[in-house]
Amino acid sequence: MADRTVIPFGPQHPVLPEPVHLDLVIEDEKVIEAIPQVGFIHRGLEKLVEKRDYKSFVYITERICGICAFGHSLGYSETIEALMAVEVPPRALFLRVIWHELSRIHSHLLWMGCLADGFGYENLFMQCWRLRERVLDIFERTTGGRVIFSAVNVGGVNHDISNEDLRGIVTILEDMKDEYQVLLKTFLLDKSVLSRLKGVGVLTKEKAVEYGVVGPFVRASGIPDDIRNFGYGGYGYLEDFEPVVSDDCDGHARCMVRAREVLQSIDIIKEMVSKIPDGEIMTKVKGSPADGSKAVSRLEQPRGESFYYAKGNGTKFLERFRIRTPTSINIPGMVFALQGCDLADVPLNILTIDPCISCTER
Amino acid sequence: MSAVSKSPWVLHYDASSCNGCDIEVLAALTPLYDVERFGIINTGNPKHADVFLITGSVNELQVPIIRQLYEQMLEPKVVVACGICACTGGVFKECYNTLGGVDVAIPVDVYAPGCAVRPETIIDAVVAGLGVLEEKSALLKKGELVSPEMPPLPSAADKMVQGERVSDTWKNNIAAAGEAPLASVAATSSTEEQ
Numbered sequence: 001m002a003d004r005t006v007i008p009f010g011p012q013h014p015v016l017p018e019p020v021h022l023d024l025v026i027e028d029e030k031v032i033e034a035i036p037q038v039g040f041i042h043r044g045l046e047k048l049v050e051k052r053d054y055k056s057f058v059y060i061t062e063r064i065c066g067i068c069a070f071g072h073s074l075g076y077s078e079t080i081e082a083l084m085a086v087e088v089p090p091r092a093l094f095l096r097v098i099w100h101e102l103s104r105i106h107s108h109l110l111w112m113g114c115l116a117d118g119f120g121y122e123n124l125f126m127q128c129w130r131l132r133e134r135v136l137d138i139f140e141r142t143t144g145g146r147v148i149f150s151a152v153n154v155g156g157v158n159h160d161i162s163n164e165d166l167r168g169i170v171t172i173l174e175d176m177k178d179e180y181q182v183l184l185k186t187f188l189l190d191k192s193v194l195s196r197l198k199g200v201g202v203l204t205k206e207k208a209v210e211y212g213v214v215g216p217f218v219r220a221s222g223i224p225d226d227i228r229n230f231g232y233g234g235y236g237y238l239e240d241f242e243p244v245v246s247d248d249c250d251g252h253a254r255c256m257v258r259a260r261e262v263l264q265s266i267d268i269i270k271e272m273v274s275k276i277p278d279g280e281i282m283t284k285v286k287g288s289p290a291d292g293s294k295a296v297s298r299l300e301q302p303r304g305e306s307f308y309y310a311k312g313n314g315t316k317f318l319e320r321f322r323i324r325t326p327t328s329i330n331i332p333g334m335v336f337a338l339q340g341c342d343l344a345d346v347p348l349n350i351l352t353i354d355p356c357i358s359c360t361e362r
Numbered sequence: 363m364s365a366v367s368k369s370p371w372v373l374h375y376d377a378s379s380c381n382g383c384d385i386e387v388l389a390a391l392t393p394l395y396d397v398e399r400f401g402i403i404n405t406g407n408p409k410h411a412d413v414f415l416i417t418g419s420v421n422e423l424q425v426p427i428i429r430q431l432y433e434q435m436l437e438p439k440v441v442v443a444c445g446i447c448a449c450t451g452g453v454f455k456e457c458y459n460t461l462g463g464v465d466v467a468i469p470v471d472v473y474a475p476g477c478a479v480r481p482e483t484i485i486d487a488v489v490a491g492l493g494v495l496e497e498k499s500a501l502l503k504k505g506e507l508v509s510p511e512m513p514p515l516p517s518a519a520d521k522m523v524q525g526e527r528v529s530d531t532w533k534n535n536i537a538a539a540g541e542a543p544l545a546s547v548a549a550t551s552s553t554e555e556q
């Protein structure tokens with residue numbers, strides 16, 4: 001038996017945008033075990049509900065994570081709306097879906113870029129990020145912010161987008177689609193991409209169920225698990241929704257699922273824009289959540305299912321707020337997928353689950 | 363202008379940010395502004411870096427890591443705090459696990475505010491940082507560069523809450539309780555809170 005060595009990986013590592021630490025137990029070049037350590041970004045945001053009233057906490061939830069910022073504020077608002085039985089105007093629901101899907105496009109393109117950077121394809125990285133800037137321009141034009149844009153609030157949305165601008169957004173996305181197809185072809189067929197991702201970090205269907213992983217990670221293992229299927233919020237107005245699934249179970253499958261989801265999101269936005277009703281965008285919310293009232297909501301973030309729980313206590317401060325984020329569920333699956341892989345594939349393996357550490361640790 | 367400020371290499375580290383500032387740091391490096399054409403290159407190695415871009419507030423676990431990275435960078439070096447979290451603690455200031463801005467751990471030269479900090483602000487801050495870098499390298503040549511003093515090692519007990527140190531509050535509580543056993547101190551502090 002070869003000697004075992006322990007290689008520390010992180011918290012500062014060129015491929016990791018965020019600090020997470022792994023102790024890799026190595027035998028020859030193979031990883032025998034990976035022991036994760038988290039806690040570098042823990043801030044204690046959930047406890048901050050005791051210091052911020054439920055309306056201003058929306059801005060805190062946005063800052064749980066800058067990439068899924070919109071999703072978190074949306075999930076929080078939906079939970080509070082369920083807690084206080086607030087009816088959200090339909091136009092606001094549509095606008096929320098549009099922004100949420102735009103966030104998904106921006107998040108997936110960001111991830112595809114980081115992945116390309118992870119296997120040393122600098123050019124592809126730059127192209128992905130160049131395309132992503134178009135989405136950020138839409139955010140900036142419609143809300144004024146680039147990554148954190150405070151569009152949602154309890155009861156509706158803060159900004160309206162005129163119908164003309166909405167059509168403009170669709171045109172921008174249509175233009176993007178053509179350029180995106182070129183990128184997609186590279187991810188799909190390029191030899192260097194395939195040789196780095198094919199067969200890397202396999203998580204079979206059975207194991208995916210056993211570890212309960214979520215999001216593109218589980219969809220790449222052949223399980224059509226997508227919360228958007230349940231038609232929460234504005235998704236109920238969609239004609240038809242079919243999650244993107246792949247049966248290959250490896251790193252490349254995860255890449256393809258996300259890549260195809262970008263196209264799906266563009267279609268969703270188009271459908272939403274064609275159907276959007278006119279009307280109010282905000283319901284005035286008065287009072288505070290009743291004592292002992294509880295509510296939960298679920299949401300499909302770019303990285304998978306997020307779960308929100310809130311409990312009121314009769315004052316304008318919540319008693320308890322809790323989130324379960326996709327990455328915290330995906331980490332055990334990732335640690336499993338790391339076992340037996342080559343040391344050189346470790347960064348790619350970590351990247352393909354699209355870890356968002358600041359969501360996980362809050 | 364010395365060589366170092368013509369092509370400064372940057373090291374980016376996420377101290378405990380929400381990612382918002384990190385992706386903006388990367389956005390400044392990617393085609394939006396493409397600062398690489400000015401020779402600003404992102405490196406993963408602290409020994410190669412001249413400018414330390416650091417985002418997010420600091421917690422106790424991060425302090426030794428940030429200090430290690432800072433100490434591994436060679437002089438002359440500049441620290442740029444990106445985002446309001448890195449400047450002061452920002453929205454996370456009152457969280458129980460946040461000590462404050464980056465300056466509780468290492469000396470900071472340039473502050474770039476914003477939540478999230480805009481790429482333009484980052485570029486401005488780096489340009490301001492180049493001035494500092496220039497001064498430092500001139501001093502280094504003369505052999506007069508004195509490394510700035512490290513801030514005292516912070517701990518969670520030193521955290522400021524509403525302008526008052528947590529540890530001071532405790533000391534006052536203990537003084538108020540006289541030489542009373544700890545249990546009664548805890549009791550007084552909890553009644554004060556109510």
Ligand code: SF4
Pocket residue numbers: 063066148378379380381382383384417418419444445446447448452453476477478479
């Ligand atoms: S300043 Fe804002 S965007 Fe930047 S890390 Fe802090 S909360 Fe996030």
